[in-house]
Amino acid sequence: xxxxxxxxxxxxxxxxxxxxxxxxxxxxxxxxxxxxxxxxxxxxxxxxxxxxxxxxxxxxxxxxxxxxxxxxxxxxxxxxxxxxxxxxxxxxxxxxxxxxx
Numbered sequence: 716x717x718x719x720x721x722x723x724x725x726x727x728x729x730x731x732x733x734x735x736x737x738x739x740x741x742x743x744x745x746x747x748x749x750x751x752x753x754x755x756x757x758x759x760x761x762x763x764x765x766x767x768x769x770x771x772x773x774x775x776x777x778x779x780x781x782x783x784x785x786x787x788x789x790x791x792x793x794x795x796x797x798x799x800x801x802x803x804x805x806x807x808x809x810x811x812x813x814x815x816x
Contacts, residue, residue, distance in 0.1 A: 746792040749777040
């Protein structure tokens with residue numbers, strides 16, 4: 716079901732960012748992999764670390780999608796973990812907009 720929703724949002728609604736609450740800097744290698752860097756089996760190296768449960772299949776779908784998508788239709792992975800003290804700066808939206816810049 717999750718894969719169908721992700722596919723619908725990306726292909727039919729134009730969504731280009733998949734964001735999870737996760738360490739911001741840890742998200743960069745995952746996005747690079749989803750953009751096509753490394754091998755298809757390369758995600759295993761990232762999965763050995765503390766990756767959010769259930770993010771592996773959406774990332775695999777994003778990699779397949781990005782392999783054939785036009786540049787303006789590519790999907791990006793963004794991660795944002797709010798600080799311990801919530802502030803307006805802790806909202807994930809700024810991290811998502813930076814990921815597509």
